[in-house]
Amino acid sequence: MDLHHVRIVLLDQNGQATRQITSLITAIQAVRYQLVTVTEVAQALDILATQRIDVVIVALTAHVDELNWLQTIRSKAPICPVIVYAEDTDESIALHALHSGAHDYVLTSDLSPSVFQRTIRYARAIVAQSVAEQQVQALTLALATAMSAAQQLEQNLDVAIHEIQTPMSILLGYIQLFERRVASWGGIPLRERQMLNTMRLQTIHISRLVSILLDSTQMATNYGKLERRPLELGAVLRAVVASIQGMRAPHLLVLRLPEVAVWIDGDYGRLMQIFHNLLLNALKYSDLHSEITLTLRADGQIIVQDYGIGIPSNALPKIFNQFFRASNAQLQGGTGYGIGLAVVQDLVQQHDGTITVTSELGSGTTMTVQFPCTLRPNRLVELPTLINELDEVLIRQRSLS
Template sequence: MKEMRLFQTIQSKIVIIYVLLILMAMQLIGVYFVRTMERSFIDNFTDSLNKQAYLLAGFAELSLVASQEAGPTAEGKKSYADLNEIVTSLFNISDAEIQIIDANGIVLTTSAQNKASLIGQKNLQAEVISALQGIKDIQSETIDIDGHRRKVVAQPVSEGAKVLGAVYIVASMESLYGTMNRINKIFLSGTGIALALTVFLGVIISHTITNPIKEITRQATAMADGNFNQKVSVKGPDEIGQLGNAFNHMTNRLKEALSLNEEEREKLASVLANMNDGVIATDDQGTIIVVNRQAKQMLRIGNEDITDRNISEALGIAQEKIGQYVQGEHQTATIQVGNEEEGDFVTLRVVFTPIHRRGEGISGTIAMLHDITEQEQLEDARREFVANVSHELRTPLTTMKSYLEALDDGAIEDPALAHRFVGVMRNETERMIRLVNDLLHLSRLDSRKALISRVPTHVPDMLEEVADRFSFQLDQKEISIEIEVASGIQEVMLDRDQIDQVLDNLVSNAIKYTPEEGSIAIRARKTEKEWLEIVVQDNGIGIPRKDLARIFDRFYRVDKARSRNMGGTGLGLSIAREIVKAHGGTISLDSELNQGTRVTFALPVHRMEGEAV
């Protein structure tokens, strides 16, 4: 595996390419050079043999003509002896055999001493036969039984058109091929040296190319790990240097871009973390990729990580419905989270916005979560308030209309009946006046137009006067009342009329909902914060736990029919709460069904007189 990686490097590839190029060039040059030189040597060798054959044919012509004219005499034999001397001495070619053959193909002389027995015998070689037929420049190559390559040359010896004989030369070519082999060895040695130098130079040259690339690779790896402080050293203006400059420029730009991106991410994270609305971002498959803290709080999931979960699971909306919201005209949905029956729930408005990517369509979804619980509650309270006011006014008005119609129909003629009808209408009118006055009072408190006129007030006397005002009702139902004021509480600064109204409302409610022979207690003490705390407690029918959360709402009645029959408007506790809040205090109510009710309000006692609320 290591060797495979070695041959996959640019440096090794460059060296291999250089070596292969040199090797191919040397091979091409070598083949061409050797073949050319071999052909040149063979041609020169052949030409040399042909020239010698021509020259020898000239000498042989004289000898053959002389021997034919002399016949088988001493002079003819002398001519053959002279021809033999010429062949053996003048034309002696090392490692070559020369034969002079007459017109009948009989060997007259030979230069090979070990083949003297051939003299007088016929030479039936094809080259000799062709030469005796007058064909010139006959040549061929043969390999003897020892594997030696030999060159065969034959030339006719003629006088005019008459063929007198032939010259036959067989020369060894081993010395020529030996020279060629030595040249090949020299060439191979040169090729090896050239390849070694090529490898050496290739390594050096490849280093000049691969080292900058390696440095750029190291820098790229460092960049991938988040290190943008290193730079590639540029050693020249060539292409590698230009690449290094471009890479350094890219590093700076990327560093700036990432810094800007990180800054934007921090801004976005800060915005998401401090938004009052919840934000959920998903990919194109609906998988949550970003969710802010407010969204988790709205969905009641705490610190649970819901990324990689589907948004339909988090919102409790089917994936098909979400797709319809994202791609449809109406992109708003309303969901409830929590237990509505127990009153522990929130109402959320979810606005779906698709994320478009150029050329790819919708690549994700942004879901904005708005908590509209209070808004819905206010809207419900507004509707309920309008309905309650309408109902409270409609009932006495309907009663008055009925009695007026009865009077108009003749009941006015009956004094006793007319007097009773007028009394009923008077009571209903007073009831509407009380309702309107309570509403006006609440309106002034809501608009902060009411002034708290604080005066020194003796708390024990104030509580005694409250008991005196309700003494008749207490005696009617035989309800006992107990007033307890802690020591040290005498005069405090408060709006006596407003607090009297609060106490009247609380004591009146206590009397209404306490059975006969019950008991009511009014206690006053100072808290740890030096506030005046007044408690009105009874042992009446109490209030169901489910109604405690709305007991201070306007027009809210636990037992609507009974409260209306008792003349209540359902605004008493609301007015009491607003008066206490106007003093800067707090009010609370605790009750258990059939066990009684305790209302506690606390007022700060150090306030400037005439402070606007």
């Protein structure tokens, strides 16, 4: 659409509007307006069907059918802006015209070159927005159809993502090793050091995206079968805190454990993932050096409490939805795809547990997880098995950090 050459159809029964608008557009130098005047709605429809028209102006008189003309023009040319031009200042007529399909309403007494140009720009902007919304709806429908078809590929995608994770972890390890060696050599130009740092950061970013994609696909298939066995929750939480502290997080992590051991039937790797995600969220949305507490109670309840930005009350019901992020979390910036808490809730439910959240905006958030406890088993899992599982979890956490 040419912003400097605007073609207008003016539907004017008595010719008074034609004279005024012609005089008006003659005085405008920045935009070239081409005015086509008709006296019947049928003539306007014929022109709209055969020519490129940018705007339709309907001059209202006392004719009873004029408001019906608006509806007819809007139905025949839905993407063409329609402006009502009138001498009457009756607000009810203006509202009726807008409800009948007009995009804007201008009075003769208010009309000036600047008002005329602003009115046309506004009407065209409304139509452009409407067209964009329709395109978004069409794309959303197409996306939903594509996602439905993609469900058939989930199993193969899951395997492919697993295959990507291993070389990415190896690549990141070699980059970090090379960085340490380069640092010991000395005399490496700043540009080459920046390139190496960029490689490391991009590898970490890809690893995070791979992990997020893996989590989202696994949620659709309930993560396969959980490898549940008797586990002592205190030991799991100590391992989680140790992994977070290994990332040199600039916060005070406080772990509170009961005097008695708390046993549950759980998947070690998935439990690590649950509390790793919860602590990372607390770190992300808390001030540096603030305190974050992780408390285990004897009844199997685990509480993660921070004193960060908090969650708006209207966002709390949606906080566990996939791809949802609260407005203040988006404003704070940082990376995030709104899938971490959805994964956490799904994994907690897979363990027959529950998770709830309480929060006060600006004062922090408390996540409460409740698992069903079991008795201490007579025979514990062999140590080599747990060591292998811990290695796998640490590799996954390094890709997320």
